[in-house]
Amino acid sequence: MDEIDGHAVSYHAVPLPAILGTSLPAASSSDSALQSSLPQSAAAQRLAQLKSKLGAARQQNHKAVVAEDRRTKLGEAGLKEERIQRAYEAKQKARAESGGGEATEVEQHLEITAEAAAERLYKAEKKGKRRAEYGWDVYNNEAQYRHYKKQTNRVAEAGRAATGDEVVDEGDADPLAYGQAPPVSKERVQALVEDMHDAAVRRSNWSRRRTFNEDADVTYINRRNEVFNKKIGRAFDGYTSEIRANLERGTAL
Structure with a gap:
């Protein structure tokens, strides 16, 4: 409305x-019957x-x-x-026709076909790829949590490799016993320093900047003009590639 x-x-x-x-006035039933009986x-x-x-x-x-x-x-x-x-x-209408009530997840899975389940899984995976972090979004909460889990797993693997024993979870330790732990060895401090250095190196190397191609034709005068030419090429190369080829060969009309 x-x-x-x-x-x-x-x-x-x-x-x-x-x-x-x-439109023309509607014909009566007798007229239509008469017209249908006559040969056309x-x-x-x-x-x-x-x-x-x-x-x-x-x-x-x-x-x-x-x-x-x-x-x-x-x-x-x-x-x-x-x-x-x-x-x-x-x-809601389909739920009302089926008897109403909230169907459980197991019941919903039993009612769909294998093709529908595969299609739903494909859409979920595609949606997950679109949600992949990029740019500044790499510092979101989920990415930081994954980074934390990766670090803890790496520490656990390093501990097992050094001692040959499983790392003991100290979740039941007394929280008031702060400062009473034995001093950390120099080897562990050095390992922490090396880990932080490796993280800094990886962070400095992480970049989406494209490498320079020396064999490509130079069609720009500065960085801004290069970006502009790429945008123009993406928009019009499909229409002007043949014209440019004819001009280069000297066969243009």
Whole structure:
């Protein structure tokens, strides 16, 4: 529903324009029966087919105009919200028809087919790849937690390699006994320093900067012009590659 000049207007009840809504008066049942009983010529049959196609085209054009006007007024956000609402209503309707109630996860897995499960898994993996961190997002909470787990696993492996025993979890240690632990050996301090140095080296080497290709043609005068030329190439190389090749060969018209 929308409001135009103080009047509520529904997009689903938009009438046909006057020029499109005009049609011949409807024939009575007796007239149609009489016409169907009479033999029709090829030209009359052709005319009837054309009239039928014209009516179908009018209806389709009217639907397209209404849909375009609706998209313009609602916008992308409104259309997306409407799709979500329709999907929710369809889900609620299907749940009501199946007997209602919240189905458990096991029941939901039993009701879907193998193809649907594979498709759902593929979409989940694709969505996970799109969510992969990039740029400044590598410092989010999840990435930091993975880094912490990786460090603890590396410390545990180093401890097992040094002592040959499993690392004992000291979760039951007295928290008030701070400062009473034996001093840390110089080897462990050196190991910490080396680990921090390796992390600094990896951080300095981590970059998305592309390496310079000496064999590539130089078509720029500075870094800014190089980036601009790449953007232009991505947009127009598909249309101008043949023209440039003809100019280089000297066979251009």
